[in-house]
Amino acid sequence: MDQPLFFHRNGQTGELVINRPAKRNALTRAMWQALPGLLDEARADTALRVLVVRGEGGSFASGADIAEFADIYATPESADAFSQEVATALDALAAFPLPTIARIEGACIGAGCGLALACDLRYAADGARFGITPAKLGLLYPLNDTRRLVDAVGQAVARDMLFSARHLTADEAAATGLVNACFPAETLGGKVGEMADMIASRSAESLHGLKLILGQIAGGVRNDTPESRALFRQAFDSADFAEGYRAFLEKRTPDFNRSEKDQT
Incomplete structure (x- = not known):
């Protein structure tokens, strides 16, 4: 496809593909603007079970x-609008309501790391490199993005990455x-695909x-809420639980697609 960002599905696995290999998949404003709509398209696909995010061309x-920075940061108003997008x-x-997997090769820097x-x-190829570099540009990293970084690596490593703006290897x-995990590039x-298939099952x-x-x-809730208790109770009334329970008793692999058909 010619689009710089697109969604497609293969079986129960969808892919959100960043497609600017000549620019190492640098993300334009138009791509950020398009992303929520593509996620809505994926969300509406009832056959979807897992979404893989990847780049074309080795990054x-x-x-x-950066070619857009002169326009984006021309005024405080345009900078604020871009930041919100x-x-x-x-x-x-x-x-996104289903599991998402980032398949990472090559550069995963700045906003790419945020993605x-x-x-x-x-999951990363062994040649991938990672960095979050606002300190090289005199910028800051947004709070939500910083929280996700801290959730993944903890305060000490987050401070290392943000203060130094250095690049990490895939092993690091x-x-x-x-x-x-990281894997040889040829097996990534x-x-x-194996993990996506497992989740899709x-x-x-x-x-x-x-x-x-x-x-x-992730939002800071530490104890059950009415919503979490309701979700737990509702699961026992679902067709999926009926199928999973029957499969356990019958010592077979559950077919959750069959449980969906039983509801129609």
């Missing part, structure tokens, strides 16, 4: 497109928790409920 995303896009990805941090799981990223696609009802509860925890 994940090298950050925001980026925040809206990243918050929409973080709130990866908005995903639930992150895995050791700090910035990524779940297969490993991510699970209950969509469970996946959706778990995302909601994990989102509450």
Whole structure:
């Protein structure tokens, strides 16, 4: 496809593809503006079970497109508007109702790292490199993005990354928790595909409920809420639970697609 950012689905796995390889997938303002709509398209696809975010051409995303900075930061008003557009896009990805996986090759820098941090799981090729570099530009990192970084790596590593603006190797990223694991570049696609297939085989009802509860925890909730208790109770009335319970008793693999068909 010619679009710089697009969504497509293969079976139960969707892909959100960053497609500016000549620019190492630097993210333009138009791409940030398009992201929430593409996520709405993915959300409306009832066959979807998991979303993979990846870049074309050997890079994940090298950050925001610096060529646009003169216009974006021309006035405080335009800078504020752009900041809100980026925040809206990243918050929409973080709130996506199904599991998301960042498949990371090459550069994952600045806003690209923010995009990866908005995903639930992150897997990297062994040649990937990571950095969050506002201190090199005299800028700050937004609070929501900083919180997601701290949630992933803790305060000490977050301070190291932000204060130094240095790049981390894939091995360092895995050791700090910035990524779940790193693999040889030639096997990364297969490993991510295996995880996506495993997640896609699970209950969509469970996946959706778990995302909601994990989102509450990430937002600072420490005890059950009426919403979390309701989610827990409702699961016992679902077709997915009936199928999972029957499969357990019958010593077979549950077919949660069948449970959906039973509801129609």
